[in-house]
Amino acid sequence: MSVSQLPDEARVLVIYTGGTIGMLLGGNRGGYVPEPYFLTEILKSQTRFHDPMQDSLFSNSSSVQGFRQFLSGGGGSGRSSPSPETTQFPQPTLLVRSTRPIGSATLSPNQKDGPPAPICVKVAENVYEAQLPSLLTPRASVSSSKSIRYAILEWQPLLDSSNIETEDWIRLATEIELNYSFDAFVILHGTDTMSYTSSALSFLLEDLGKTVILTGAQIPLSELRNDALDNLMGALTIAGNYIIPETSLFFNHTLFRGNRVSKVSSYDFAAFESPNFAPLVKVGIEITVNWNNVLRQTSLRRFRAHKEMSPHVATLRLFPGISSATVRAFLAPPIRGVVLESFGSGNAPQRADLILALKEACERGVVIVAISQCLKGTVSNAYEAGRELAAVGVIAGSDMTPECALTKLSYLLSKPELSVEDVRKLIGTPLRGELTRATAANLTQNSLEQNIENIQGLLSEFVRLSTRRFTSAGPQITISLPDGATQDAAASWTSTAAEAASTEGALLPFLIHAAAARNDVEALKFCIESEQGNDSISTPGPSNVASGLANTLDLTWGGSPLHAASLNGSAECVEILLHSGALVHLRDTLGHTALYYAARQGHQSIVDMLVQAGARLSGLDGGFAEMAAKTAAHNGDAGTLKLWVKAGVQVESPP
Structure with a gap:
C-alpha cells in the first residue's frame, strides 16, 4: 500500500550498507556479524523510530495533558495495543530503486523464516525497483517539526566497512541518484572506512541539493548500552528537518562536513574529529546549525552522480631514512596520482636522490599532492624543505585530510576531459569545501x-x-x-x-x-x-x-x-x-x-x-501536478499540459 506524502512529513531513504550498528554476536569465532533484516525489525519495535498510529506512550508524552489523556484512554500499560500495521508486513510502502535486486538476501543457516521479500521488478539495465515497507517517527514537539517517513534499502550481503571498495562508493552515488525524489538520505556504514566513503561521495555527488548523512555506531543497537540509538535518531532528525546540501557525517551529537573528518578513536563514542573545520551542526539541548559554514549551491546545473573513480592512486607516508628506490618503485606505472604525507607543514628530506625521484615522476605526468602528517594545520611554503617540493612539481594540498586528498585525486583523474595540468590546478581549489583557501582577509570592524x-x-x-x-x-x-x-x-x-x-x-x-x-x-x-x-x-x-x-x-x-x-x-x-x-x-x-x-x-x-x-516535482507536488495535467489534457489545453510535462509530470499516451 503506497502512501501519499503529507506537508508536515519528510521522506528519507536509509541505505544500510552494513557495519557495527546492525550487528549481532554470533559469528563463527564469537564476534559481531551483520544479520539480515535485524535492523528493520528492531526499529519497528521501538516507538521512537516507528509509531504510525501516534498512539504510543512516547507520542503522547510531550505534555502533562497529553499523558493524562493517554492514561484515561486506556494506554496506561505504556503502549497501546499493537496494530497489525505496526507489527507485520504489509504496511505503507515507498518506491525505492537500486542497482541490485532488492530483498534477495540469503538467510543465515540458523534462520528458517524471515519477512516476505518485496516484489522486485527490473526496470532497466542494472536498475531494480520495489515497494519497501516504510517506518514513521513520532512528531516531536521540541527538536523536530515533522514526522519522518523512511524506508530502509538494505544491501545484500551486508558489508563490514573494511571490505568497502571503490565500486561500492559508485553504487551509493548511483542509488542516491535513482532515488533523488526522496527529501534526504541517511547512509548506515561501518566506522573504519566511513571517512573515506563520506569524502568520496562529496565529490561523486555533483551539484547536490539535498541532505546526505553518513552515520554508524561503535556499539550496535543489539546491545543495551549503545551509541547507535542517538546516532541514528540524530541523523534522521537532521535529514528530515534541515536542507544541508552536502555530504556530511553524524557522530556523537555532531554533524561534520564529510570530506573534513578522520577517525581518531576505535573505542570512544567521539570516534571522529574535524581538526581544521568547525562542525556544521551541534546537537545538545537544542540543535544548532552553523549556517555560515554550510555550502551554498550557486550553479544552475542539475544534480548528477559521477560514476567513475581512478584506481591508480595511492598514499605514500614519508619517514626518516626512506630510500629513493622505495619512492621510485612506488611512483612507477600504472600509478597516476599520489598523496604524499609529508612532515609538519609540507616538508620532506632534501636529499638529491629523493627529490630527483619526485621530479621525474611529476615530469612523467604523475600528480603528487603534499599534505601534512599532523592532524591539525596546513601545508605551507614557510620552510625551504617545503619549497623544494613545490619547485619539482609537487602540489600543496592545503589542510585536506588523507582520506579527502586520496578520493579527490581519484575523482579528478577519472575525468577524461581534464588534463594533468587541469587536475593539478583543481587539487588546490576547493570544490566541496574540502580545503581552506589561503587568504589575507582584512577583519577590521566597520567604522x-x-x-x-x-x-x-x-x-x-x-x-x-x-x-x-x-x-x-x-x-x-x-x-x-x-x-x-x-x-x-x-x-x-x-x-x-x-x-x-x-x-x-x-x-x-x-x-x-x-x-x-x-x-x-x-x-x-x-x-x-x-x-x-x-x-x-x-x-x-x-x-x-x-x-x-x-x-x-x-x-x-x-x-x-x-x-x-x-x-x-x-x-x-x-x-x-x-x-x-x-x-x-x-x-x-x-x-x-x-x-x-x-x-x-x-x-x-x-x-x-x-x-x-x-x-x-515529487511527493505532494507530484499528486497535485498530475491532477492539473490530467485536467489540462481533458480540456484540450495543450500549452498548460506541455508546461506540466516540462516540469516533470509523466503523461500516459492515449491508447
Whole structure:
C-alpha cells in the first residue's frame, strides 16, 4: 500500500550498507556479524523510530495533558495495543530503486523464516525497483517539526566497512541518484572506512541539493548500552528537518562536513574529529546549525552522480631514512596520482636522490599532492624543505585530510576531459569545501559612519518597498550623529558591528521577500550585497531555514524568496536567487516547491530555469501536478499540459 506524502512529513531513504550498528554476536569465532533484516525489525519495535498510529506512550508524552489523556484512554500499560500495521508486513510502502535486486538476501543457516521479500521488478539495465515497507517517527514537539517517513534499502550481503571498495562508493552515488525524489538520505556504514566513503561521495555527488548523512555506531543497537540509538535518531532528525546540501557525517551529537573528518578513536563514542573545520551542526539541548559554514549551491546545473573513480592512486607516508628506490618503485606505472604525507607543514628530506625521484615522476605526468602528517594545520611554503617540493612539481594540498586528498585525486583523474595540468590546478581549489583557501582577509570592524550608512540604506529600501508597491521612488531616510559627537561618544553605536548586523538581520528578510515578489531587481541585489558585505548577519526565521538570506522563510506562509519570485513571475529575480544559493528543494508550509508554483501560474521561463537547476516535482507536488495535467489534457489545453510535462509530470499516451 503506497502512501501519499503529507506537508508536515519528510521522506528519507536509509541505505544500510552494513557495519557495527546492525550487528549481532554470533559469528563463527564469537564476534559481531551483520544479520539480515535485524535492523528493520528492531526499529519497528521501538516507538521512537516507528509509531504510525501516534498512539504510543512516547507520542503522547510531550505534555502533562497529553499523558493524562493517554492514561484515561486506556494506554496506561505504556503502549497501546499493537496494530497489525505496526507489527507485520504489509504496511505503507515507498518506491525505492537500486542497482541490485532488492530483498534477495540469503538467510543465515540458523534462520528458517524471515519477512516476505518485496516484489522486485527490473526496470532497466542494472536498475531494480520495489515497494519497501516504510517506518514513521513520532512528531516531536521540541527538536523536530515533522514526522519522518523512511524506508530502509538494505544491501545484500551486508558489508563490514573494511571490505568497502571503490565500486561500492559508485553504487551509493548511483542509488542516491535513482532515488533523488526522496527529501534526504541517511547512509548506515561501518566506522573504519566511513571517512573515506563520506569524502568520496562529496565529490561523486555533483551539484547536490539535498541532505546526505553518513552515520554508524561503535556499539550496535543489539546491545543495551549503545551509541547507535542517538546516532541514528540524530541523523534522521537532521535529514528530515534541515536542507544541508552536502555530504556530511553524524557522530556523537555532531554533524561534520564529510570530506573534513578522520577517525581518531576505535573505542570512544567521539570516534571522529574535524581538526581544521568547525562542525556544521551541534546537537545538545537544542540543535544548532552553523549556517555560515554550510555550502551554498550557486550553479544552475542539475544534480548528477559521477560514476567513475581512478584506481591508480595511492598514499605514500614519508619517514626518516626512506630510500629513493622505495619512492621510485612506488611512483612507477600504472600509478597516476599520489598523496604524499609529508612532515609538519609540507616538508620532506632534501636529499638529491629523493627529490630527483619526485621530479621525474611529476615530469612523467604523475600528480603528487603534499599534505601534512599532523592532524591539525596546513601545508605551507614557510620552510625551504617545503619549497623544494613545490619547485619539482609537487602540489600543496592545503589542510585536506588523507582520506579527502586520496578520493579527490581519484575523482579528478577519472575525468577524461581534464588534463594533468587541469587536475593539478583543481587539487588546490576547493570544490566541496574540502580545503581552506589561503587568504589575507582584512577583519577590521566597520567604522561608526559605515554602520550608520548601511542602516540608512536598509531603512530607505524598507520604506520604499513598504509604501510604493510598484515604483522605485520613495522617501529617503537620513541618520546623523548629534553635532560634535564622535564615535566614542555615540552611545547607541559604540559596540562592534553586532548591533548594526542585528538591525540588518531584522530588516533584510522582509526586503528580500518583497523584492522577489515584485521583481525589483535592484532591491534584490541590494539585499544580497548587504549580506555578502556582512558575514555576521543572522537572519531570523524557523530552525529549518537553509543557509543564507536567499533561503530565509517568511514566517506567515513558510515560503522562501524563490517561492515568492516563482509564484509572481519574477524571472530576473529567480535567476539572481539561484546564483545566490537559493535551494530549489525547499517546501513551504503547504508542502509545495517553487517549481510547483511556477508551473501552476504558467511561468514557462521560470520553469525552464528551475528544472535546469535540478528542481523536480515529487511527493505532494507530484499528486497535485498530475491532477492539473490530467485536467489540462481533458480540456484540450495543450500549452498548460506541455508546461506540466516540462516540469516533470509523466503523461500516459492515449491508447
